[in-house]
Amino acid sequence: MSNVHELNFLKEKIQGLKDQGVYRELPVLEGPNEAESMLNGKKVINLSSNNYLGFANHPKLKKAAIEAVEKYGVGSGAVRTIVGNMDIHEELDRKLAEFKREEAVMTFQSGFNCNAGTIQAITEKGDLIISDELNHASIIDGARLSKADKTIYKHADMNSLESVLKENKDKYRNMLIITDGVFSMDGDIAPLPEIVELAEKYGAMTYVDDAHGSGVLGESGRGTVDHFGLHGRIDFTIGTLSKAIGVVGGYVAGKKTMRDWLSHRGRPLLFSTSLPPAAVGAITEAINTLMSTTEYTDRLWDNAKYFKEQISKLGFDIGNSETPITPVIIGDEAKTMEFSKNLIDNGVFVSAIVFPTVPKGTGRLRCMVTAGHTKDQLDRAVEAFKKVGEEMNIL
Numbered sequence: 001m002s003n004v005h006e007l008n009f010l011k012e013k014i015q016g017l018k019d020q021g022v023y024r025e026l027p028v029l030e031g032p033n034e035a036e037s038m039l040n041g042k043k044v045i046n047l048s049s050n051n052y053l054g055f056a057n058h059p060k061l062k063k064a065a066i067e068a069v070e071k072y073g074v075g076s077g078a079v080r081t082i083v084g085n086m087d088i089h090e091e092l093d094r095k096l097a098e099f100k101r102e103e104a105v106m107t108f109q110s111g112f113n114c115n116a117g118t119i120q121a122i123t124e125k126g127d128l129i130i131s132d133e134l135n136h137a138s139i140i141d142g143a144r145l146s147k148a149d150k151t152i153y154k155h156a157d158m159n160s161l162e163s164v165l166k167e168n169k170d171k172y173r174n175m176l177i178i179t180d181g182v183f184s185m186d187g188d189i190a191p192l193p194e195i196v197e198l199a200e201k202y203g204a205m206t207y208v209d210d211a212h213g214s215g216v217l218g219e220s221g222r223g224t225v226d227h228f229g230l231h232g233r234i235d236f237t238i239g240t241l242s243k244a245i246g247v248v249g250g251y252v253a254g255k256k257t258m259r260d261w262l263s264h265r266g267r268p269l270l271f272s273t274s275l276p277p278a279a280v281g282a283i284t285e286a287i288n289t290l291m292s293t294t295e296y297t298d299r300l301w302d303n304a305k306y307f308k309e310q311i312s313k314l315g316f317d318i319g320n321s322e323t324p325i326t327p328v329i330i331g332d333e334a335k336t337m338e339f340s341k342n343l344i345d346n347g348v349f350v351s352a353i354v355f356p357t358v359p360k361g362t363g364r365l366r367c368m369v370t371a372g373h374t375k376d377q378l379d380r381a382v383e384a385f386k387k388v389g390e391e392m393n394i395l
C-alpha cells in the first residue's frame with residue numbers, strides 16, 4: 001500500500017502538467033518591480049506586472065511607508081474589530097471614499113479577500129448571485145462561500161443577462177449581478193450602463209470588481225464607474241490597492257450601510273489582521289498623488305496606445321482590449337509557453353496565461369504596459385515579439 005505522505009496523488013497530477021507542457025517554476029524577481037528588472041539572473045523588459053502607474057517602487061510612496069513605520073510600527077497587532085483599526089486605516093477609508101466619489105469605503109487586506117468577505121456578507125439563502133462567466137477567480141471563490149444560489153450569464157451578453165433576470169425575478173429575495181469592471185485576461189470593459197439599466201429594471205443589485213480599472217480608467221484613475229459616470233448607481237464597487245496603486249490591499253466602495261454591516265460580518269476583517277502601517281502610508285500617498293495630478297494615468301494610456309498599435313501592426317491577434325492590458329493570443333497552451341520562454345531569451349518577460357486561467361485553446365501572452373516604460377523599452381519589446389513570432393512561424 002502506498003504511503004499517503006509521499007503525496008503520490010499530487011506527483012501524478014504534476015506529471016500531468018509536465019506531459020501537457022504547462023509545468024513551470026515560479027519566476028524570481030531580484031530587486032524591485034520596475035519597467036526593466038532582474039529576473040532569474042537576467043535583465044528583462046518587464047511586461048508582466050500590474051504596476052500600471054509605476055508606483056510599486058516610487059520614491060514618494062517609499063518615503064510615506066517609512067514614515068508610517070517610524071510612527072506606527074511594522075504591524076497593526078490585531079484584526080480591525082479588536083485594536084488593529086488605527087486612525088490611519090480610518091483615514092484611508094475616508095480618503096478612498098472621497099477619491100471614488102462614494103459615501104463610504106471599507107478596506108480589506110487584499111482584493112481577493114475583499115471579494116471573499118463581501119459577497120458572502122451581503123447575500124444569503126434565498127438570494128441569487130448572477131455572475132459574468134469570465135469573472136475573476138476571487139469572485140468565483142467569494143460566491144462559493146455564500147449560501148445564495150448562483151448562476152452565470154454569457155460574457156458581457158446583455159440578452160443572456162436579461163433572460164436570467166426575467167426568469168428569476170420572482171423566485172428570489174435579492175438578486176446580485178457581479179461583473180469585473182475590466183476583464184483581466186482580455187482587457188475589455190464591462191457594459192456597465194446596460195448592466196445598470198437591466199439591474200434597475202428588474203430590481204437587482206450591482207457589484208463591480210474594478211481591480212484592473214482602479215488607477216487606470218476614469219478621471220485620474222477613479223475607475224470604470226467614473227469612466228461611465230455611474231456614481232451612486234452601482235451598489236458595490238471593489239477596487240484593489242495591489243495593482244495600479246502599487247502596494248497591497250482591496251476595498252469596497254458604496255453606501256455607509258454597507259460599511260456598517262461589513263464591520264460586523266466581513267469575515268476577513270474579523271478574523272485576519274489589518275493592513276500594516278507601511279502599506280497604509282504608501283497607499284494614502286498614492287491616492288493623494290492621483291488626486292493632485294493626471295500625469296501618471298496620462299503616461300500609462302500614451303504608452304498603452306503606442307504598444308498596441310505597434311503589436312497589431314505586426315499582425316498579432318490582440319483580441320478586443322479597450323485598456324492597457326494587451327493579450328497577444330497564441331492559442332495552443334504549449335506553444336504559448338514556448339513563445340514566452342523564447343521572449344525571455346530575447347530580453348522580454350511576458351508571462352504565458354493558459355488554461356485554467358483562460359479557456360482552453362486561448363493561451364496568450366498578456367502584455368502589461370505601464371506608465372514606467374520608455375518608448376525605447378517598448379520598441380525593443382515589439383522587436384522581440386517580431387523576431388520570436390517569425391522564428392515560430394506565427395507571423
Ligand SMILES: *Cc1c(COP(=O)(O)O)cnc(C)c1O
Pocket residue numbers: 110111112113115136138139180184209210211212240241242243248249250
Ligand atoms: C487581481 C484581482 C483581484 C485580487 O486583487 P489582490 O489585491 O491582488 O488580491 C481581484 N479581482 C480581480 C478582478 C483581479 O484582477
